[in-house]
Amino acid sequence: MVAVETKRERFVSVDLQKTEEGYNVLRAILKDNPDAKVDEFPGYYKVKHSNKLTIKRETVESFMGRPWDTQEFNLVIISYSGNFAEWDDEKIVIQWDTHM
C-alpha cells in the first residue's frame, strides 16, 4: 500500500495568456486585488486569491492606454476556477459561494 499525500487549498483563480494584453490585465488585477498571487508557467499566468478576484474596466484601461470593453476579457482568459458572480460593463467578479 502506498500512502496518499494530499495538500489542499481553496482559492479562486484565473489563467491568463502571457501576451501584452494578458500582462496588462494581470497588472490591473494585481492593483485591484492586492492579496492576489501569481504563478508563472510557460505561456500563461495563474492568478489566485483565497476569496475573490475583481477585474475593473477602468484599471485595465489605465494599463492598456486605450478603451477596453470587459468582453475583451474573452481574448486573454484561458481558464478559471470559481464562479462569474458578476460580469457587466464596469467589472468582472470571480468568487465561490454565489447564489444564482
Next chain:
Amino acid sequence: MAKKKLTLAQKYHIYTRGLDWEPTYVSKKDIYPYAEYEGIKIKDWNKWEDPFRMTVEAYWKYQAEKDRRFYAILDGFIQNQGHLTLSDARYLNSIKLFIQGVTPLEYMAHRGFAFVARHLPGPGPRTAAFFQSMDELRHTQIEVHAGSNFNKYYDGFHSMTLMHDRVWYLSVPKSYFDDAVTAGPFEYVTAISFSFEYALTNLLFVPFMSGAAYNGDTPTMTFGFSAQSDESRHMTLGLQVVKFLLEQHEDNVPIIQRWIDKWWWRGYRLTSLVGAMMDYMLPKRVMSWKESFELYIEDQILEGLFRDLERYGIRPPLHMEQSIKEKEFLSHDVYWILFSFTFAAAFHSWIPKEEEMEWLAEKYPRTFNQYYRWRYEKAKQAKTPLPGDRFYYIGLPQLCQVCQIPMGFTDPDDPNNFVQRYVEYEGEIYHFCSDGCKWIFEQEPEKYVQAWLPVHEIYKGNCFAEPPKGPDDVVPQVLKWYNIQTDNFDYFVSEDYKNWKEWHKDMATVVV
C-alpha cells in the same frame, strides 16, 4: 439627443430572451420531445442566469479576433520552418495522439451541442449551447490546420478521422463521446459541459499546452489556449446547468449525482492518456501529471467546486478517492500500455532516457523506481523480431468493457497487481479495469454490452484490409485497415527520427 447605449445586460436580454416566444398552435411537448424522459423537472426556465452575457454580435467579433491571432501565429510558424525548432521530434507523438484522439471529439462536441441547442426548452441555455456548437467546429478547424503543417514532414497525421473510427487506442476517446451523445440532452450537458469541461479539460488545455509552448510548438499552444478561452464559457455553461437543475427541483439531485459519479470516472479514465503524454512524451516538461492533478483537480475541483455544491446535497464523485490514490501510478501504467503495443499504433514510443527516468523518479518518489523503472531496463534486453531494439508485447490485450483501455492499471493498494474486475450479465462475462468502470456498467449493462471493442472485432475478423494469408499476416492486415504505414514502432527506428537527424545535420539545409 443621442440614444443611450444599451448595457451589456440589456443587450443580452434583448438578443436572447427577447427573441424567444411562447408557441400557440404547437404544444411545447412536440417542440421539445426529449425534455422529460430523463426525469429532470424544470419549474421555471427564466431562473436561468448567463454570466458571460454573450450576444451574437459580440460572439462574432471576439471569435473572429481569436482566429486572426491564431492564423497569424500559424503562418509565422510555417514561414519560419518552425517545426525545425521544436525541442525534439519525439514531442510530436503527443500531438499525433491529440489530433487522432481529441480533434474528432471536438467535432462530435459540435454535433452534440447542436442537438442540445435545438432541444433544451430554455432560451438562455439554448443560446449558450448554440455558441458552444460553433466553438467546437472552430476548434476542429484550427486543430486540423495546425496539424496539416506537421503532416507535411512527420508520420501519424495523415488519417485522423479514419483512424479515430478504427484504431484500438482511439476507441477510448471515441466510445467516451459516443456514450455522451447517445444520452439525453440533460445527461449530455452534465457529462460534457460539467464533468468534462469544468473539471477535466483544464488538464489537457492548460498544463499540457503550456508544455507545447515549452517545447517550441507555438501553433499548438495557441490553438490550445484559444480553444480553452472558449472553454471558460463552456465551463460556465456546465456549472450553470448543474446549479440550475439542482435548484429547480429536489428530485433532480439524485439524478445529477448519478451522472456526476458516472461522468467523473469516464472522463478521468479518458484523461489518463494526457497523463502519459505529459510525463513521457514531452521532451521538456512543465509539470507532472500528479502536480497538475493536485492543482486542477484536488484544489480547484474538490476544494473549490465541490465545496460550493455541498449545499445542494451534492457530494464529490463516487470514485474520486480512487483517482487520488492512482495519481502516482496512472501516467506510468498508461504509457507502458502505449509503449508495449506501439507496433500497432500511429505514433512512436521509446524507452525514457536516463535523465528522463531521473525526472520521473523525482516527481514520483514512491512509485517510479519501485514499480516502473525495471520494466524499461528489461525492455532494453527483451528483443522481438520487430523493428526497434526493444520489447513489444506480441499479442492483443484484454480491454475494459467500459473505458476500452487495456486492463493494465496497477492496484494502488497492492502495487504488484493489476486491477481485474468482472460481471456476469445474461450468461456472458464482462471485464473491467477498475471498480469505477464496473459500477458504470452495472448502472446500464444493456448500453455497454453493445460496446465495439477493437480487440474483439479483430478476433471476429472485422478489421482486415484483406483476409490474412496466415498467422503472420494478421497484424499487417489490421494495420492496413487502420491506414498505419510507417507510423508505428520505436521512435529510434522511425522515418521521423531519420529525417530529424538529416534536417539538423546542417542547420542551413532548406526543407521544403
